[in-house]
Amino acid sequence: MRAVEEVVEGKAEPRPEPPAPRRSRADLGAGLSYLSLAVLVMIQLWRDPSGRVLASNDDDHGVFQFFLAHGERVLFHGDNPLFSDRINVPDGVNMMANTSVLAVSLPFAPVTHFFGPAVAVVLLLTLGLAGTAFAWYWVLSRHLVTSRVAAWIGGLWCGFAPTMISHANGHVNFVSQWVLPFIVWQVLRLREPGRQWRGGVVLGLLIVLQVFINEESLLFTAMALGVFVIAYALMAPARARQDARHLLAGLGVAAAVAGALLAYPLWFQFFGPGNYSGQPFAPDKYATDLASLVGFARQSLAGNAELTRRMSVSGTEDNVFFGPVGFVMIVASVVVLWRSVAARATAIAALVLLVASMGPTLVVLGHRTSVPLPFGLVSHVPIIDLVSVTRFAMVPATIAGVLLALATDRVRGFTPRGRRLWQVGLVLALVPLFPKPLPVVEADPLPPFIAEGTWRQYVTDDRSLVTVPLPEVTTGRAGVRWSAQTLLDYRSPRGYFMGPVAPPLDRTGSWNAPRRFTSDLLWRVREYGVRPPLTAGDKARITEDLIFWRAAVVVLVPGSRNEGPLLDTLTAALGPPQQVGGVRLWDVRFLPVPPNE
Structure with missing residues (x-):
């Protein structure tokens, strides 16, 4: 058996490979099983990609449609891949400072172009889950374990652990982890x-590819590898000194390659x-709950949504949730592999990032205790302050799958009773974590004004279409979806994206465009249903904002919350609306267009 320490420490003899036909059949079976499970997870959305949205995260579902539509515009219209002027008119959006997934949006641009961004999103979520599982299976089966079953179990966990299913609620970036293995x-x-040279060049290119998928996952992986190397060096200093020269030289080559290719994008x-710095929330707002280590995620077979909500920040951040038996099996895996220095270093890396994910103070069952944690010492370090703390837990969740695979491979040498006990434990751990299909809700149909392209009679490329409610992080979702469904053919103001809160004085990160009158x-009207009396000065400021947004037409989204008060407010400001293509609109093309800066 090829133990993990033999692989890492370079002691392993070449292992006999199974015959090619049998190996190919095993690989095909693994890939098909992962793909089938991924389709099952996304099946409700596959039934009507354009007519449904993910119930737990329609905000990010819409924003990733925008990101994929941006990729289509880059390929088919020659737009700047690093910047978009199609939303947040007139300022635009820094796409490198957002999770624009260019490494997948560009190759899949033909899918987006011919089938629409809604189909592209569900396809990438499906392939992300299956591809991540198969990538880990491939690395495990080729390099770390001799048992294809053990590799399959490891890939299954890494691709379909509760954290991955949770992020499949719209996070194309986080489920696309197939480069990381x-x-x-x-x-x-x-x-x-x-x-050093060949490996360094390959590593540098892989880093570049991952940057254009998700920088957060790359940061987490780098941190885990850094902790692994330090822990390994402390436990096996002689071996570490022997390998240091080769490792550092290869990392230097990788850094040079990646640095040269990423210099301008970064x-x-x-x-x-x-550009912006920091996040629009405190470091301890989204942290991993200690109880979630043995809890069940809401989308696991044994999950209970009401109980999970007490241990999770949202339906997209169930980042641990191993279940009681699953947690025991992870600990048992470390015990089985304890003689391996590499396995111990791997477990230490998982533990360090797990503790980091818990934030500055310990949280238990939703209750924030006064117990301080080490993350408080580094919470404001640049780069670290750009991530959501609880997502550090995605790394130990993945490492758990690797440890399970290694331990499953090793117990093949145990007694029959020991093997049976391990197999029972795996069944009791994995079955309750089996993922349920992600819930969806029906999306409001596009009005003919958008679906039939009637808007083209009003909006030229130097103007924008203003939807009310205005698109923001948690409101105006229809406006974001309308824009994406047209493949960003028209420009629109504001939107859901990351940018500076009030430039140039305050460049703190924000999920909204800078505030305007x-x-x-209109946000207050939508939220509270008030009908504010508008003074002449108020109307002048509204006109000023419409000019700033380069507005051609203002459209009230049918069925909006507090639609009546919104209609009354817009009528008071702009006069009676027209009824065109299933929407009420105000034609403001008579307003001047400010010159481009």
Whole structure:
């Protein structure tokens, strides 16, 4: 048996490979099983991708349609991949400072173009789950375990653990982790003599690819590898000193390759238009609950949504939730592998990131205790302050799958009774975590004004279409969806994206465009149903904002919350509306268009 410490420490003899036909059949079976499970998870959305939205996260479902539509515009219209001027008119959006998934939106642009962004989103979510599982299966089966069953179990956990199912609620970036296993393996292989140049170049290219999928996951992986290396060096200093020269040389090559290719994109992200720093929430707002280690996620077979809500920040952040038996099996895996220095270092890396995910103070069953945690010491460090703390737990969730695979491979050498006991434990751990199909809700149908392209009679490319409610992080979702469904053919103001809260004085990150009089006014009307009396000065400020937004037409979204008060407010400001294509609209093309800056 090829133990993990033999792989990492370079002691392993070449292992006999099974015959190619049998290996190919095993690979095909693994891939098909993962794909089938991914389709099951997304089946409710597959039934009507354009007519349904994910119930737990329609906000991000819509914003990733926008990101994919942006990829379509880059490929088919020559737009700037790093910047979009189609939303947040006139300021635009820094796409490098947002999770624009360019590494998948560009290759899948033909799908988006011919079938629409809604189909592209569900396809990428499905392939992300299945692809992540198969990538881990591939690395495990080729390099770390001899048993295809053990590799399959590891891939199953890594691709379909509760954290992955949770993020499948719209987070294309977080379920597309199929590059990370190869990054990890390339880093481990750099310690081999003679691999510094070739391995370093390959690693650098993989890093570049991952940056254009999700920088957060890359950061988490780098942190885990850093902790692993430190822990390994402390426990096996002689071996670490022997490998250090090769490892550091390879990392230097990788850094040079990645740095050269990413220099301008990263400059644009941190210093280009629309850059920001920090998050619009405190570091301890979204943290992992200690009780979630043994709880069940809401989308697990044994999950209870009401109980899960006490241990989770949202339906998209069930980042641990191993279940009681699952947690015991993870601990048992560490015990089984304890003689391996590499396995112990891996477990330490998982533990460090798990503790980091718990934030500055311990949270238990939704109750914030006064127990301080180490993350409070680094919560404001640059780069660290850009991530959501609870997502650090995605790394130990993945490491748990790797440890399960390694331990399952090792127990093949145990007594029959020991093997049976392990197999029973795996069944009791995995079955309750089996994922349920993600819930969806019916989306409001596009009005003919949008669906039939009637808007083209009003909106030219130098103007914008203003939807009310205005698109914001938690409101105006229809406006975001309308824009994405037209493949961003028209420009629109505001939107859901990350940008500076009040530039140039305050560049703190915000999920909304900078505040304006009209956006604040209409938000209050929508939220509270008030009909504010408008003075001449108020009307002048509304006109000023419409000019700023380069508005051609203002459209009231049918069926909006407090639609009556919104209609009354717009009528008081702009006069009686027209009824065109199933919507009420106000034609404001008589307003001047400010010159482009």
